[in-house]
Amino acid sequence: MIQGTASSVGKSIITAGLCRVFKQDGYKVAPFKSQNMALNSFVTQEGKEMGRAQVVQAEAAGIVPTVEMNPILLKATSDKKAQIIINGEVYGNMSASEYHDFKPELARMVSAVYDSLAAKHDIIVIEGAGSPAEINLRDKDIVNMGMAEIADAPVIIAGDIDKGGVFASLAGTMQLLSENERQRVKGAIINKFRGDIDILKPGLRMLEELIHVPVLGVLPYAKLNIEDEDSLAEKFTQADIVSKYAIDVAVVKLPHISNFTDFNALEHIDGVRIRYVEQSAELREPDLIILPGSKNTMEDLMFIRKSGMEAEIKKLQGSGTVLFGICGGFQMLGSEICDPCGVESGLHIISGMGCLNAKTTFQQSKITAQTEGVILEDDGLLKGLKGTRIKGYEIHMGTTHFMEGSIPYLATQGGMERSVIVSGVRNTAGNVFGTYVHGIFDNVEFTSGFINNLRSAKGIEPLQGRGLPFAEFKEQQYNMLADMVRTSLDIEKIYNIMGF
Numbered sequence: 018m019i020q021g022t023a024s025s026v027g028k029s030i031i032t033a034g035l036c037r038v039f040k041q042d043g044y045k046v047a048p049f050k051s052q053n054m055a056l057n058s059f060v061t062q063e064g065k066e067m068g069r070a071q072v073v074q075a076e077a078a079g080i081v082p083t084v085e086m087n088p089i090l091l092k093a094t095s096d097k098k099a100q101i102i103i104n105g106e107v108y109g110n111m112s113a114s115e116y117h118d119f120k121p122e123l124a125r126m127v128s129a130v131y132d133s134l135a136a137k138h139d140i141i142v143i144e145g146a147g148s149p150a151e152i153n154l155r156d157k158d159i160v161n162m163g164m165a166e167i168a169d170a171p172v173i174i175a176g177d178i179d180k181g182g183v184f185a186s187l188a189g190t191m192q193l194l195s196e197n198e199r200q201r202v203k204g205a206i207i208n209k210f211r212g213d214i215d216i217l218k219p220g221l222r223m224l225e226e227l228i229h230v231p232v233l234g235v236l237p238y239a240k241l242n243i244e245d246e247d248s249l250a251e252k253f254t255q256a257d258i259v260s261k262y263a264i265d266v267a268v269v270k271l272p273h274i275s276n277f278t279d280f281n282a283l284e285h286i287d288g289v290r291i292r293y294v295e296q297s298a299e300l301r302e303p304d305l306i307i308l309p310g311s312k313n314t315m316e317d318l319m320f321i322r323k324s325g326m327e328a329e330i331k332k333l334q335g336s337g338t339v340l341f342g343i344c345g346g347f348q349m350l351g352s353e354i355c356d357p358c359g360v361e362s363g364l365h366i367i368s369g370m371g372c373l374n375a376k377t378t379f380q381q382s383k384i385t386a387q388t389e390g391v392i393l394e395d396d397g398l399l400k401g402l403k404g405t406r407i408k409g410y411e412i413h414m415g416t417t418h419f420m421e422g423s424i425p426y427l428a429t430q431g432g433m434e435r436s437v438i439v440s441g442v443r444n445t446a447g448n449v450f451g452t453y454v455h456g457i458f459d460n461v462e463f464t465s466g467f468i469n470n471l472r473s474a475k476g477i478e479p480l481q482g483r484g485l486p487f488a489e490f491k492e493q494q495y496n497m498l499a500d501m502v503r504t505s506l507d508i509e510k511i512y513n514i515m516g517f
Contacts, residue, residue: 018170019206020145020161022186026177027208029070030243031236032144034502035511036078037495044139047086048074051127051167052146052160054091054099056275056312057244060385060410065105066090069278073244074142077495088130089123089159091116092275092312094361100312104130107383120157127159128167135168140515143170150193162198171203171514178217179209179238184224191228203514204233206506211238234506241501242285243494244278262290263477264468267303269326269346270295271317275310276412279343282458282487286468287480297329304471305339306330308346310455314415315356315364318349327370339398339471340372340449344413347451351375351417360414372449373442374422377415385412388454390429390440392463397447398470399426405463409456411440417453427452459487 019035021028032048039046053068060066065084075082084105092100094110101108101116103126111119135141149161149172158164165172174190176183187205194202205228210217214235221232268280270293284291294300311317321327334340342350351369353376356362360379369377387410395403407427419425419442427441441452458464469479485493502508 018143018145018165018168018172020149020165020172020174022148022150022174022176022183022190024147026175027236028144028146028175029073030241030498031175031206031208031502032142033074033077033243033495034498035142036074037499038502038508039140039142040077040079041499045080045137046078046140046142047080047134047138048078048144049085049131049134049141049168050087050144050146050160051131051164052089052091052123053087054093054146056092056273057278058090058092058102058276058412060387060412061105062387063105064386066102066107066383066385066412067105069244069276070144074144076491077498085130085134088127093273094313105385117154117157120159124157124159124163124167127164131164131168141168141170143168148190149174149198150190152193162194162201165198165201170201172201173204173206173233173511173514174202175206175208177209178207178235179211183207184220184227187224188227191230199229202228202230204231204510206233207235209238210235231507231510233510236501236505239498239501241494241498242281243491243498244281263288263475264290264305264471265301265303266291266305266307267294267300268292268307268309269321269330271309271311271345272320273312273317275312276344276455277309279309279455279458280307282461282464283468285490286464288472289468294326295324297325300326300329300333302333303338304475305341306333308340308342308349310343310412311345311349313361314345314348315354315362315367317345318354318367318369321349331370331372334372334449337448342373342449342451343457344411344453344455347373347453348377348413348415348417350449350451351377353377354415355379373444373451374420375417375442375451376420377417379415381414383412383414384416386410388429388438388440390427390454392426393428394424394426394443398450398467398474400466400470402463402466405460405466407454407457407460407463409454409459411453412455413453426450427454429454461486 019028019032057069059069059072067084067087071087072082090102146160176187350372355366356379390407392402392405423442425439429440443450
């Protein structure tokens with residue numbers, strides 16, 4: 018089990034790296050995280066919802082992701098409440114105190130799910146959450162040391178040196194553990210190191226004397242293009258240099274932004290710059306504005322309205338800038354959003370941005386399905402794309418009714434009946450697009466064609482070729498991660514810790 022001294026220390030990536038190493042060595046390996054709190058989620062082949070971090074780890078392990086790998090998913094709906102998803106299905110909304118009291122019941126379920134997954138694999142790499150040293154939560158813990166006890170797993174604790182204080186955080190974490198918990202810890206990992214490792218080595222020896230477990234290695238700070246649950250903060254703070262890019266894409270940073278991984282494929286296309294903006298002045302004059310998914314569409318629409326971004330976005334669209342809404346962002350682009358049952362908030366109806374002639378009504382049941390579809394048009398920014406196949410997934414509470422002026426450009430098959438559904442429409446001017454399909458940009462033929470059409474509209478030569486399929490690109494990244502893990506960590510000692 019990989020635990021960490023805090024959030025964002027790299028547990029998810031270390032877990033993924035070990036999964037790929039063990040796969041390369043011929044073992045049948047799977048990831049597991051009992052409880053994941055994230056707005057980034059994925060839909061399995063069975064239509065179940067799970068955290069994307071375990072999807073990435075499953076890909077690294079070379080297996081199909083299943084909800085067994087993440088039986089509990091928490092999606093924050095406010096500062097004090099979250100939607101509780103158990104075994105891939107919505108259970109309900111709970112406050113923090115209500116959920117804490119519910120944990121003992123969940124522990125029995127987690128144990129059964131873990132045993133089922135473990136019976137099918139040689140190795141399970143378990144990821145913790147936050148820190149095991151949250152002493153106020155220890156009595157009902159099911160994700161850190163509580164999970165290690167359920168699985169009887171040896172623990173390796175990771176610390177992030179890039180933020181500073183890594184020795185204090187590792188030593189302090191060990192000090193706050195009980196004696197039985199300390200006995201379970203078999204090693205430590207220093208993550209995100211930059212500089213001369215010879216200068217660090219004396220500190221490693223002193224740390225080992227303090228915590229009485231070996232340091233199993235030092236992982237370098239690496240720029241790998243792998244989805245990371247905590248990577249969004251880094252995306253938001255990247256240097257904002259636009260001039261050298263042919264296509265400038267502004268993603269609106271919503272307060273409840275979800276599934277920002279929809280844009281990972283765009284980020285590795287030559288000449289494309291992705292910026293995350295939360296103020297109208299930051300928009301400037303992009304070629305493409307994307308309204309992403311949201312866990313609270315109505316509140317996020319009010320945010321962009323009060324901040325002045327809505328007015329600026331509509332002004333830019335009126336001048337020809339392209340808008341693209343995905344899921345919640347798609348719903349915002351319509352003329353009206355209704356919530357008669359109070360699914361999202363106390364607001365029962367709110368006017369949309371009016372960029373598409375469509376009305377959305379929230380329902381109490383959530384739509385979760387993998388989906389496949391086809392592009393219907395061959396004009397404007399979709400030139401050359403008619404018949405292009407699209408794969409992705411849908412996660413939304415609302416259904417949208419399209420009216421005159423909303424032109425379908427994407428038809429999908431989804432749900433158990435595999436019925437044909439309009440999952441994407443555009444406006445008559447051809448510069449506003451909306452879709453319910455998450456992962457639409459992962460489809461390289463569609464994305465390369467769309468970006469090339471944007472380039473052509475600016476008088477820029479199109480990129481040659483379609484580029485590497487995103488799935489193949491990710492495979493390269495996982496292998497690079499495994500190489501880094503093998504070079505930096507004592508893999509033989511980790512096998513010994515596992516009893517291999």
